[in-house]
Amino acid sequence: MASAIDWWTARFASFAWRFTVLFTGILLLLISAIIFVLYQLSIGEISRSKQQQLNLIAQQQQLLAEQLQYSEFLQQLSLQAEQSRDWIIAYQDSQAALGDLSRVPNHLQGCPDVSSFLVAQGDDLRVYSGCIVTLAQGTLLVAFDEEDLYFLQQRFINASLVSLLLTIILGAFSGRYLSKQLLRRIKRFNQTAAVVQGGNWSARVPSTGRGDEFDLLASNINRMLTQLEHSFQAVSGVTDAIAHDLRTPLGRLRLALESAITQTPQEPITAATLEPMLKELDDILHTFSSMLELSRLEHKQARSSFQEVDLQQIADDAIELLQPIAQDRQQSILLDASGVTTIEGDRSLVFRALFNTLENASKYGGDGATLKLSLTATGFTVADNGPGIATEFHDKVFQRLYRLESSRTTPGYGLGLPLVKAIAEFHGGDVELSNLSPGLAVTVRFRKDRSISANGRETVGTTAAFD
Template structure:
């Protein structure tokens, strides 16, 4: 009973029942409609046939009287057809005809109107008695002739009855076949759906038990279950990445922030043990405040990264001109670069419009420039540091890159350096927390773009071959207006060409 209840409560069974009921009702409606329409058409044809026979016999009666009518009826009786004839005298005796029995009530109606009657044909055993015999159906007209003669002309409806029987048998076979087919379809559909749902439930249960690496099965059919499983798997990938990031942040906080906290505690303990002068105590407090400020900056950066990754910064992605952001940020950092002896150049090859947040994009570019200023120093001290900011466009993408001629980052470390608190050995001499690229990557991901770290070959021709530097490239999709087809793309390419020419 539990298994039956479970089966009857499934969506597959309910859908099968709905479809079966709907098709059954439609089939019955079509059968009734076809049957009534066919009956009406055939009745009209029968009436026309009867009227034609009456017309022919009426001409013979008019020419030769009752004897000519009898001769015409007998001649027609001998021809094999479905027509019915009957001539009775004033006493009710049969003069000619092919009807053995007809109810008296029918014979009393002699006004010539169409009547649907039951009769027994002549020649059937026991037909004269009429009682207990199988009756056939017919359409007749009965007239009363001079001399109290009664004249009947009609036509048997056996063809119509046979057609109705065929239609009824066809409907029965159709309904039986439809029920069987619906049952078979429901059986396989129910098994397939229940199996898929059971697999989804089992995978979901494993994930709920803590196995975040588990994924829902995708058969590759492209059906609704595959699309649902694919979307859920993408969601699970995102959840797993966030949980992994949370674990990494927790581990990194525990390891990387433990050192400055321990150092501050040691400084305070040492100050308490020693009798410091007022100036020494002030210096100790100032150093402690500096380290506390650095810790606060680190926590603020972590919080901002988390908010950007969770898309809870309140950022509104709207069309912004990326060239304006590049010009504003570069104008701000150009004096800083000059004071540090860095050659700073800006090249705006296109003026793309993207869907983004102006503040976040400005901060991402500022972080890239600051990283280049801090860590993009050439190995050869005789080589002048150089930074180049380039904004270009290709196809439906805007490309923003910041290049330097420093030592660069090895290919093996380029993916790892985007994680939180990751600092390479070559950069540990400079202040920082290792969160800059993490924030940039979060901002770029929020804008549906990509962050690429490659070598910046050819930035400084005087540099040695091994000093290839680093090229941090942000690739962003254009706004819908510039990403449009036809005239939109043509206008975009024309604008690019104009910018390059200028």
């Protein structure tokens, strides 16, 4: 008994086995319901019809017994018993029995209830169903031959049992086949998950191309794996970039500290000695502060009070701050403030985004470049006539610490454009890069759907380009 229970528990733990049992059970219930309906519509209907006829004949005879003389009733009863082939009509009083039987069985129920009894006809015994009616001077029996109906019932039962057996076999094979098909599809998901767990982020769930639910699930999982792969690559790239970019300033700082410690017995440490070290530490702390700010913006954790911000005033402040650097590089900055609007946002973040975009254009535009800042209804566009950025790198420049320069000798840590994008998305907007041939246009939108213009009306912004 225990081994049978263990076997059933182990089998029932399998999805394929549970699905097969459930599918077969539902199929059995369906076929059983169909068989029951068919029985009621065929054999059941015949049996009910015969019982109704039996009760009708019994009522007729009872009515004749009340209306006719006793001798006339016995005469018509004998005549009707002789003419009836499918029915038995018999009558018994205290003196004799008339009709198809020599005597009326005394164990039968009164009409309309029906009972079965056996009748000997030669060497055969036949089954009849009937009922009795008690009259004033005797007992009346009305019955019909149930033999044909009995054989019909047996054949129907045998056919039903064969049908149920075939249903079990068909259900078992069909359920097993369907469950195996499902398990085969699920197995592909498990195999892909095992490959990904093994470190192969490029593994994807194969699709059959049918467009069914499993293909839709595979498509969603593949998109998720692609995003995870990109995230993993981004984290790996950020780690490598941090290790590469911070190794140099930390190395310089260590050498400076080691040199100061070595020279301390001969000459005391002065402010001039500590200032370069402090600058190196400030640069490192600024990098980590920018990364933390970027993370807060990306996860919408920054707490800011939005208010109406004048883009032209912010543009003037940013240009004034960047002007000395631009003059050193013989660069000119143009401002197009036509149709200036007032947008809703955080003033410090909007200034940070605008200044970072201008500074990035000045840094990579090259000496003698022309920078054009165009204010739009939803943000601004900064365009330059420098070398620009190839289209295949447009998405990568928004990754943290990503730099197009492989040598990484240019000052900076590759956080300018990622921070601009995070600020724009924090305000509900986006950033778009466009090649100008030559040059690059960076369009920053703080609101993709609406902005507040100077006259208080909602307007939709357009992208400005360098000309």
